[in-house]
Amino acid sequence: MAEHDKHGTFDEVTGKHTTGHEWDGIEELNTPLPRWWVLTFYACIIWSFAYWAVYPAWPLVQSYTTGWFNYSSRADVAVELAKLEAIRGDKMAALATAPLADIEKDPGMLAMARARGKAVFGDNCAACHGTGAAGSKGFPNLNDDDWLWGGTLEQIEQTIKYGARSGHAEAHEGQMLAFGQSGTLNKDEIVTVANYVRSLSGLSTRPGVDVAAGGKIFAENCTVCHGDEAKGNPDLGAPNLTDRIWLYGSDEATIIETVTNGRAGVMPAWIDRLDPGTIKAMAVYVHSLGGGK
Amino acid sequence: MNKPVLPKDLQTDPDGPLYVAQKKIYPQSVSGTFRRIKWYLMAICLGIYYFLPFVRWNRGIGAPDQAVLIDLPNSRFYFFFIELWPQEIYYFTGLLIVAAITLFLMNSLGGRVWCGYLCPQTVWTDVFYAVERLIEGDRRERMKKAAEGLTLQRGAELVLKHSIWILIAWWTGGAWVLYFADAPTLVKELVTFQAPMIAYIWIGILTSTTYLLAGFMREQVCVYMCPWPRIQAALTDEWALNVTYKYDRGEQRTSLKKAEQARAQGEKVGDCIDCNQCVAVCPTGIDIRDGSQLDCIQCGLCIDACDTVMKKIGRETRLIGYDNDINIHRRMEGKPEVFRMVRPRTVVYSALIVGVGAIMLYALMTRSLLDVNVLHDRNPLAVRLSDGSVRNAYTMRLLNKRAFDRVVAIDVEGPAGAQVQVVGVDQITPERPTIVLGRDQTTELRVLVTSSPDAQLAPSTPVKFHITDIGLGEVASTSDNFVTP
Numbered sequence: 211m212a213e214h215d216k217h218g219t220f221d222e223v224t225g226k227h228t229t230g231h232e233w234d235g236i237e238e239l240n241t242p243l244p245r246w247w248v249l250t251f252y253a254c255i256i257w258s259f260a261y262w263a264v265y266p267a268w269p270l271v272q273s274y275t276t277g278w279f280n281y282s283s284r285a286d287v288a289v290e291l292a293k294l295e296a297i298r299g300d301k302m303a304a305l306a307t308a309p310l311a312d313i314e315k316d317p318g319m320l321a322m323a324r325a326r327g328k329a330v331f332g333d334n335c336a337a338c339h340g341t342g343a344a345g346s347k348g349f350p351n352l353n354d355d356d357w358l359w360g361g362t363l364e365q366i367e368q369t370i371k372y373g374a375r376s377g378h379a380e381a382h383e384g385q386m387l388a389f390g391q392s393g394t395l396n397k398d399e400i401v402t403v404a405n406y407v408r409s410l411s412g413l414s415t416r417p418g419v420d421v422a423a424g425g426k427i428f429a430e431n432c433t434v435c436h437g438d439e440a441k442g443n444p445d446l447g448a449p450n451l452t453d454r455i456w457l458y459g460s461d462e463a464t465i466i467e468t469v470t471n472g473r474a475g476v477m478p479a480w481i482d483r484l485d486p487g488t489i490k491a492m493a494v495y496v497h498s499l500g501g502g503k
Numbered sequence: 504m505n506k507p508v509l510p511k512d513l514q515t516d517p518d519g520p521l522y523v524a525q526k527k528i529y530p531q532s533v534s535g536t537f538r539r540i541k542w543y544l545m546a547i548c549l550g551i552y553y554f555l556p557f558v559r560w561n562r563g564i565g566a567p568d569q570a571v572l573i574d575l576p577n578s579r580f581y582f583f584f585i586e587l588w589p590q591e592i593y594y595f596t597g598l599l600i601v602a603a604i605t606l607f608l609m610n611s612l613g614g615r616v617w618c619g620y621l622c623p624q625t626v627w628t629d630v631f632y633a634v635e636r637l638i639e640g641d642r643r644e645r646m647k648k649a650a651e652g653l654t655l656q657r658g659a660e661l662v663l664k665h666s667i668w669i670l671i672a673w674w675t676g677g678a679w680v681l682y683f684a685d686a687p688t689l690v691k692e693l694v695t696f697q698a699p700m701i702a703y704i705w706i707g708i709l710t711s712t713t714y715l716l717a718g719f720m721r722e723q724v725c726v727y728m729c730p731w732p733r734i735q736a737a738l739t740d741e742w743a744l745n746v747t748y749k750y751d752r753g754e755q756r757t758s759l760k761k762a763e764q765a766r767a768q769g770e771k772v773g774d775c776i777d778c779n780q781c782v783a784v785c786p787t788g789i790d791i792r793d794g795s796q797l798d799c800i801q802c803g804l805c806i807d808a809c810d811t812v813m814k815k816i817g818r819e820t821r822l823i824g825y826d827n828d829i830n831i832h833r834r835m836e837g838k839p840e841v842f843r844m845v846r847p848r849t850v851v852y853s854a855l856i857v858g859v860g861a862i863m864l865y866a867l868m869t870r871s872l873l874d875v876n877v878l879h880d881r882n883p884l885a886v887r888l889s890d891g892s893v894r895n896a897y898t899m900r901l902l903n904k905r906a907f908d909r910v911v912a913i914d915v916e917g918p919a920g921a922q923v924q925v926v927g928v929d930q931i932t933p934e935r936p937t938i939v940l941g942r943d944q945t946t947e948l949r950v951l952v953t954s955s956p957d958a959q960l961a962p963s964t965p966v967k968f969h970i971t972d973i974g975l976g977e978v979a980s981t982s983d984n985f986v987t988p
């Protein structure tokens with residue numbers, strides 16, 4: 211049988227020695243690796259030294275080793291982005307000059323504007339309006355057909371450019387006055403007018419409240435901005451009070467709060483931060499969400 | 504039973520090094536049945552590989568006219584009459600399944616047919632050996648020249664050999680890139696140095712891998728790098744026919760002269776005359792008489808070598824041949840040979856190949872060339888409009904896989920009285936938005952469905968979208984839901 215020596219066993223079947231390593235009575239045959247294999251292994255180790263030299267590799271106390279060619283992945287991204295802008299160059303230029311209505315009619319430009327608008331919206335607008343532009347309390351839903359400052363392409367572009375109460379010279383101005391705080395209306399009058407406002411869109415009113423009296427208060431104080439029929443005024447950002455859409459809420463308490471303290475939500479001006487083509491793309495995107503007029 | 508006798512040089516020295524140098528192999532030229540099969544297969548495989556990109560296929564104006572083309576920028580794959588889009592990647596999955604099972608089937612019938620005849624590693628190594636033989640001569644000469652060291656003539660031979668190798672390797676890399684662009688144009692660009700950098704880089708990569716793997720690594724790839732020998736060992740069974748030394752007939756090995764003497768004395772001797780011809784021709788440098796082994800790529804060349812010898816000395820051929828252990832044992836027991844090609848595994852493999860192939864073919868023949876997907880807006884799911892009506896928005900993706908533009912109408916069956924509007928589309932043929940789909944492309948649309956203000960809506964109502972090609976009448980449909988806020 212197998213003859214033992216200090217290196218393990220001579221295996222008759224294969225004619226090889228084992229390594230002498232044994233697990234549960236099973237010994238491993240000594241099968242040397244090819245030399246090119248170990249050379250490749252060493253080459254890989256040398257290669258890793260080359261990496262250290264060529265690429266940024268070692269953190270130092272204040273900085274890091276930058277490597278021979280000052281490579282940086284951030285610079286790579288910048289180059290790639292510049293390439294992308296170059297590819298888009300013509301189309302973006304076309305967007306910047308084309309009239310808004312034409313953009314919507316041209317399928318190619320529409321697709322471009324929607325894609326661009328969506329991305330920019332996600333970066334800049336979603337924080338307030340939500341990623342899908344569904345809005346929330348105090349931040350309008352841009353998918354519906356109710357527009358504080360008008361829902362045509364031009365009006366939307368205008369609003370994006372200058373904002374509302376943004377401090378920009380051309381921003382939309384006008385606000386809901388604080389009728390309660392200023393003492394213009396007392397508490398009872400506010401409750402009464404709030405119930406009248408609810409009645410305008412067919413909502414229930416509190417029993418015992420004289421809705422007709424509310425109508426009188428409304429006519430005296432509110433129609434200046436909201437209009438005789440309470441349909442609102444996009445020049446002043448006064449909402450239509452007869453429809454089913456409420457920026458802050460339609461329950462009595464919320465309306466009382468609105469009338470008492472006033473409202474003046476702010477939409478920033480984007481004209482100084484985004485280029486005209488991008489603003490146009492955003493206007494088209496918002497318009498195409500479904501509610502545009 | 505007789506055990507194969509092992510040659511001494513297989514015994515490793517216990518004090519030997521941890522790493523061994525690659526054993527230089529000088530395969531001898533050989534002729535015979537299997538060599539001929541290998542030449543034919545090599546010609547077919549290389550012919551297809553090198554020339555397929557130049558085959559033209561008319562797909563109409565504006566579409567590429569290359570029979571086989573992988574168009575990465577436009578994400579299309581063209582194969583003769585088939586054009587695949589990225590979302591149809593499952594055809595490749597099917598193809599890979601069929602390819603894998605075909606390998607299994609080959610293996611259970613005839614062993615490593617793939618390795619011996621078809622694998623690129625084998626084919627290119629074979630070509631490189633042929634060049635080497637042509638320039639440096641056959642086995643004996645090459646061994647002699649290698650031992651003699653460098654002379655001027657030998658230097659010239661080596662330069663010539665490596666030049667031809669690099670040329671072949673370069674052509675191999677060149678053919679590869681032609682599958683990814685219009686071949687004649689790319690060839691023109693390549694020679695005028697106008698081709699994209701990436702083409703040159705790939706040619707460079709494949710030139711060096713071909714040169715390295717077929718010129719230097721050769722059998723080392725099969726023995727140390729490739730997973731297939733390991734896998735095939737798990738796939739084979741006792742009925743599979745493998746290149747086998749029939750030791751029942753070959754042992755005891757006896758030289759011709761000794762055999763005559765022994766026969767004269769009435770002793771029984773084997774047919775193997777220990778001429779080592781089978782070892783001399785082997786491209787992996789092994790001795791098949793040691794039994795079936797991982798290093799054997801089953802190229803069948805040792806069969807040809809042995810047959811040549813047997814014919815010369817007037818003995819029966821196929822001392823080495825496609826055989827298995829079962830038959831060796833049956834012959835030793837005096838029983839007739841049996842070959843079982845039809846076995847559960849071969850039947851199952853064949854059935855799977857046919858089954859998967861049929862499914863793929865069916866899917867390919869009946870696949871729609873007009874397709875529609877609809878994605879419901881997630882945020883917001885539904886919008887209440889000022890008059891109280893509800894609107895749901897959908898992103899609709901239309902796929903026109905035909906090579907021409909077509910006009911389609913969009914019909915939506917939603918909640919009763921609902922209005923349909925497609926953003927940016929106002930051509931309406933009575934009540935239906937119609938739109939032109941560019942040939943061979945995807946069109947994305949935003950579709951708005953608005954209920955009537957006074958509609959009584961369930962929380963969720965099914966909506967169906969039908970796309971009708973106005974010219975051809977082809978219809979594609981999909982469905983989604985209409986929800987309330």
Ligand code: SF4
Nearest residue numbers: 618622624725729731
């Ligand atoms: S072992 Fe691998 S590389 Fe070698 S011939 Fe077989 S499949 Fe090809």
Ligand code: SF4
Nearest residue numbers: 785799800802803805
């Ligand atoms: S042993 Fe025979 S079949 Fe196997 S690789 Fe060598 S020559 Fe080819």
